[in-house]
Amino acid sequence: MAYRPTARTEATRLAHRQRLLDAARQLLAEGGYAAASISALAERAQVATGSVYNHFASKQELLAAVFRHVAGHELTAVQEAVGAKSGAAEQLRALVEVFAFRALRTPRTAWALLAEPVDPLVEAERLTYRRGYHTLAETVITAGIEAGELPGQNARLSAAAVIGAISEALLGPLSPVGERTDPEPVVTGIATLCLRAVGAVGT
Secondary structure, eight states: OOOOOOOOHHHHHHHHHHHHHHHHHHHHHOOGGGOOHHHHHHHHTTTOGGGGTTTOOOHHHHHHHHHHHHHHHHHHHHHHHHHHHHSHHHHHHHHHHHHHHHHSSSHHHHHHTTTOOHHHHHHHHHHHHHHHHHHHHHHHHHHHHHHHOOOOOOHHHHHHHHHHHHHHHHHHHHTTTSSOOOOOHOOOHHHHHHHHHHTTTTT
């Protein structure tokens, strides 16, 4: 007879998996992907090293899952901030400010999400993450054009340029070897640039 997990064993399995994800997220915030070795993960999660492979086929699969979880949380925060505003200019400002301020508050994690060299599995998650921001920005810009708040333009291209500008502008402040700067002028400058780029009036 095939083994069927009970509710208790399944709950235990899920709890162990979550401990590994939590440990990987902590290590990512402390030292990036290089810090998240299997032995370090197991030690932080207080599990046997071999048990990691009961939940994830490889370190890369585990890190991809962590990336998906952390990046999804960040994207949701930005989506909620944009949804709480009205008008293209205010929504776009919210997108830039929430994205950038959250990144600058946790620079090591943000660097890992945006720029740190990664395995192809994690890179695939990074592309999905970026597409989520592109879609959000494109939706805001398209609505602004339709409402007459923004001039006519290729909304998809403008969205890609806005997200690219935010990411590129943050690389210096987020770099592990860069100098930490006051976030306020950095974020204000990025927001002003992005709003002017899409033709928002009064920016």
